Amino acid sequence: MSRLAILGASGHGKVVADTAECCDWLHVEFFDDAWPLSPRNGGWPVVGDTVALLDRLNEFDGVVVAIGNNRIRNTKLLELQAKGAQLVTLVHPAACVSRYSSIGVGSVVFAGAVVNADACIGMGSILNTGCSIDHDCVLGNAVHVSPGARLAGGVQVGEQSWVGIGASVRQLIRIGARVVVGASAAVVADVPDDVTVVGVPARVLVS
């Protein structure tokens, strides 16, 4: 593996780049729509925007999208996929991923994450540092499970949902699409689409 392009030069992007190097990608370059305002992201160069990446796809052996916003990440992934980009999945060597699970293309799994048997993760997902996805969980596309969040067995999470840092989800719970689960929440009942839930036990946050 040689050249990897990462779209999204953020702090999250740095962790993706670091993970990529741990996965033996030798040469990592960033693209970001804020280019050329900031030419570097940590130790890595930012060399162009999305348009430049689409022009230069054939120079890269792999592409990953490192944008934290689930909706935007999903849109960019689909755009890149439609243009024939070689989307890759990155699994940090210090993650523990069951051979009986499946991880969708374009996803990233950071150090300390655990994915147990028969879990099924959609494309473009973020399994952040030290999170835990137990057996038989099913996650839709572009889901983000934040650092230290825990999903018990058989939990379902709809597309583009975000499970906040340190949250816990009871077994067999169904979380809808585009849901935000607040930091440290304890989810003990099903959650409908398009809501934010917070607290212990988690309740819908009314704005």
Ligand SMILES: CC(C)(COP(=O)(O)OP(=O)(O)OC[C@H]1O[C@@H](n2cnc3c(N)ncnc32)[C@H](O)[C@@H]1OP(=O)(O)O)[C@@H](O)C(=O)NCCC(=O)NCCS
């Ligand atoms: C849930 C969340 C998205 C709400 O953000 P927000 O819409 O900006 O809401 P606010 O901060 O204005 O808070 C609104 C109310 O909800 C409460 N609240 C916010 N987050 C809460 C949480 N995690 N648990 C309990 N209450 C929370 C606030 O205290 C506030 O209550 P008040 O109206 O009585 O004062 C956010 O607080 C959160 O938890 N984000 C997850 C962060 C995370 O996981 N980061 C990891 C990145 S890798």
